Amino acid sequence: MAENKKKPAGMAKPPVPLHVVILAAGQGTRMQSNRSKVLHRIAGRPMLDHVIAAARGLQPQGFHIVIGRGGDEVRSWYAAAHPQSKDVAFAMQEQQLGTAHAVQQAMPGIADGARVLVLYGDVPLIETSTLEDLLAAAGDQGLGILVAEIDNPFGYGRILRRGGKVVGVVEERDASPAQRKIREINTGVIAAPARELRRWLSKVGNDNAKGEYYLTDVVRLAAKDGARIQTAHVDSAEQASGVNDRLQLARQERSYQRLQADKLMRQGVSLVDPDRFDLRGSLLCGQDVEIDVGVVIEGEVELGDHVYVGPYTLLRNAKVGADTRIESHCVVESAVIGRQCSIGPFARFRPSSRLADKVHIGNFVEIKNSVLGEGTKANHLAYLGDADIGSKTNVGAGVITCNYDGANKFRTTIGDEVFIGSDSQLIAPVTIGDRAYIAAGSTIAKDAPADQLTINRAREQRSVPWKRPVKK
Ligand code: UD1
Ligand code: CA
Numbered sequence: 001m002a003e004n005k006k007k008p009a010g011m012a013k014p015p016v017p018l019h020v021v022i023l024a025a026g027q028g029t030r031m032q033s034n035r036s037k038v039l040h041r042i043a044g045r046p047m048l049d050h051v052i053a054a055a056r057g058l059q060p061q062g063f064h065i066v067i068g069r070g071g072d073e074v075r076s077w078y079a080a081a082h083p084q085s086k087d088v089a090f091a092m093q094e095q096q097l098g099t100a101h102a103v104q105q106a107m108p109g110i111a112d113g114a115r116v117l118v119l120y121g122d123v124p125l126i127e128t129s130t131l132e133d134l135l136a137a138a139g140d141q142g143l144g145i146l147v148a149e150i151d152n153p154f155g156y157g158r159i160l161r162r163g164g165k166v167v168g169v170v171e172e173r174d175a176s177p178a179q180r181k182i183r184e185i186n187t188g189v190i191a192a193p194a195r196e197l198r199r200w201l202s203k204v205g206n207d208n209a210k211g212e213y214y215l216t217d218v219v220r221l222a223a224k225d226g227a228r229i230q231t232a233h234v235d236s237a238e239q240a241s242g243v244n245d246r247l248q249l250a251r252q253e254r255s256y257q258r259l260q261a262d263k264l265m266r267q268g269v270s271l272v273d274p275d276r277f278d279l280r281g282s283l284l285c286g287q288d289v290e291i292d293v294g295v296v297i298e299g300e301v302e303l304g305d306h307v308y309v310g311p312y313t314l315l316r317n318a319k320v321g322a323d324t325r326i327e328s329h330c331v332v333e334s335a336v337i338g339r340q341c342s343i344g345p346f347a348r349f350r351p352s353s354r355l356a357d358k359v360h361i362g363n364f365v366e367i368k369n370s371v372l373g374e375g376t377k378a379n380h381l382a383y384l385g386d387a388d389i390g391s392k393t394n395v396g397a398g399v400i401t402c403n404y405d406g407a408n409k410f411r412t413t414i415g416d417e418v419f420i421g422s423d424s425q426l427i428a429p430v431t432i433g434d435r436a437y438i439a440a441g442s443t444i445a446k447d448a449p450a451d452q453l454t455i456n457r458a459r460e461q462r463s464v465p466w467k468r469p470v471k472k
Helices: 002-006 047-056 071-081 099-109 128-138 194-203 217-224 246-266
Strands: 018-024 062-067 088-092 115-120 143-149 158-162 165-170 184-193 229-233 277-285 295-303 314-320 331-337 347-349 353-355 360-368 377-385 387-389 400-402 412-414 425-427 430-432
Touching: 018 047, 018 099, 047 062, 047 071, 047 115, 047 128, 062 071, 062 099, 071 088, 088 099, 099 115, 099 194, 115 128, 115 194, 128 143, 128 184, 128 229, 143 217, 165 217, 165 229, 184 194, 184 217, 194 217, 217 229, 246 277, 353 360, 377 387, 425 430
Parallel strands: 018 062, 018 115, 062 088, 143 229, 277 295, 295 314, 314 331, 331 347, 331 353, 347 360, 360 377, 377 400, 387 412, 400 425, 412 430
Antiparallel strands: 115 184, 143 184, 158 165, 158 184
């Protein structure tokens, strides 16, 4: 072409922009749910979010999510979850007339010169590398179809070939008995140049068993046009598997968790049982970390070298220093825990706490919005809320920081090497000086000075004669 000749030699042609269309208009009847199907979660995030994330890896120019009735929920979830994102558009498909019709709803937002990749909001485990393979196979101008070889192809569209070349896709319901034996199936994911796709879509009819406009008809139309049609194979069935009901959702959840577990084990993390491990977020581990059964990790969690996490512990947005042991049945939320600490069993951290090194927190201790210095211990049955505690302080069993007067919250300040006797209440705001001793059972409403024993009990101990009652 004349125009091309004018370009200086060696100038790379501009890359063809990619637009991703995600079909999410389906009602998801079999989920038996009020919630839109694509908002059901895998590893704590909507399925749709996983699909978007996989496609984000391709750095597309835009996303077009096709929603149906009930799609407002999808739209508002997206706005809340990704307030910064500007590249996602929603296209409304009022009636579900088929996958081709669904894609058509997104096409007005896509320029002719672009490439289109069609994905499904209910096929959550698709990976970026698989999509890259498909785009590479398709090339800028060709039609690419992601296919799989599966043992039980029932329900899927089958790939029809003539002399090795793809000539069409036939849906289960429209297939002849011979075609039903084909094990090469359509995953549904396709890539196509926008201009051609628009043209093919306009020619798709609905004269088939379902009376729907099938996206798969595009393949036949492209073949008729003599277009270049390429396939990319996906090996793992779970990547291409859709979710229609809660059984399949649970199955995909386990597949996803197993993938994550395998990745962690390859990085050197010991999982006592990878099938009893749940990561709903990101986990960064040092060397020789050991995670026992039933541990759930949410948000962003970091575990230092040699950290041990005991059975059935929940860690949410936590950072744990090297050589710390967290025993079974702890709940740790938004906390930073130092090195060589000993936590639990049955300890609970509510948001915003910071523990220095060598801190011991034992059973039935609740900690909220508090700072604990090095070597401090609270080994049994305590509530430490809104407290600043120094180092090497010992908090006895049953100690409570009374931080709340029913309307406002106040802080408790405790110095270094303090001993708080069992069953004491510290009524905030209050300060306990360094090396102070608080006698067991004291209610401390005024500041206690350093280096002294402070005692406040209702009455001195008395003993009176007493006869044990006997049963009549
Ligand atoms: C589709 C493919 C089939 C493929 C299979 C893979 C067609 C005609 N068939 O079949 O070849 O093997 O996926 O799983 O494409 N949707 C809309 N609007 C509609 C219809 C569907 O958004 O009008 C969405 C659905 O929510 C779903 C997806 O598109 O997420 C696929 O639709 P579905 O009806 O499940 O297609 P299949 O019969 O599974
Ligand atoms: Ca389906």
